Amino acid sequence: MSEETYTIGEMCKAFDVTPRALRFYEQKELLKPIREGQHRHYTNRDRARLKLILRGKRFGFSLAEIRELLELYYVGDGQKTQLEATLDAAEKHHVELVEKREELTAAIGELEEHMTLVRRMLADKGHRAAG
Amino acid sequence: MSEETYTIGEMCKAFDVTPRALRFYEQKELLKPIREGQHRHYTNRDRARLKLILRGKRFGFSLAEIRELLELYYVGDGQKTQLEATLDAAEKHHVELVEKREELTAAIGELEEHMTLVRRMLADKGHRAAG
DNA sequence: GTTAGTCTTGACGTTTACGTCAAGTGTAGG
DNA sequence: CCTACACTTGACGTAAACGTCAAGACTAAC
Secondary structure: OOOOOEOHHHHHHHHOOOHHHHHHHHHOOOOOOEEEOOEEEEOHHHHHHHHHHHHHHHOOOOHHHHHHHHHHOOOOOOOHHHHHHHHHHHHHHHHHHHHHHHHHHHHHHHHHHHHHHHHHHHHHHHHHHHO | OOOOOEOHHHHHHHHOOOHHHHHHHHHOOOOOOEEEOOEEEEOHHHHHHHHHHHHHHHOOOOHHHHHHHHHHOOOOOOOHHHHHHHHHHHHHHHHHHHHHHHHHHHHHHHHHHHHHHHHHHHHHHHHHHHO
């Protein structure tokens, strides 16, 4: 298994991206599909990477940052020092993500507060309209 | 209170942004400092808005999106239908943020899994080196 | 009165992340 | 053989979010 590959068109439909975007990611070394003659064949590894790419984008990371993050995964058979460096970088990224989630939680809380306030204003207007 | 204003330079130091960025945000109608002659005077309202702007950027929102989000806050004395529309938009944004947090939590979980895996690989290498 | 510092408004430049042609290749169908 | 379709590689265009001058105004300090 894991031998199945996908054409660029299949990838585009599956992930709702354009061919241009996929080729751009390849140029930036975020994806490395197999080349058979001219055509590209995307592997399951490419699919996994693309998922991470799109997720990273949703979180506001640049493609350059995402490229570094992708190196954290798919370590392969690295040397010890290499693995330690990866782990170190991963821990830093982990801290970053956790902080981001905390800030997000704070933002959600503030928004909820604000919504409560607006609901009170609405209720107040309702009372005065009825009174 | 809340009468205190800040120069563009003070704002830049306080928020670690450039004057160019602040003027750009003003041009995009994200900020509206008081104009005294030529100079700008940023109010506490501007500070609050700038905080939201920078936070929004960290979450990957565009300035156009952030501008809409800013309208959710600072409702003022709107009509009932206006308030209802605001609340509606706020609820949608709330859903979006909560979903984002869930995805972030998933990403954190996956990263933790991966780190555990890398740690095991490291431990394994240690054993073989010692063995 | 001139130097230094902070502010102002243009206006062009830059980076990122693609979009959008143009022109060609290769394969399958009628 | 011709058409249609999916793919390819350039190469130029574009929107967003500023950066980076240039040139001038105004204020305080010496």
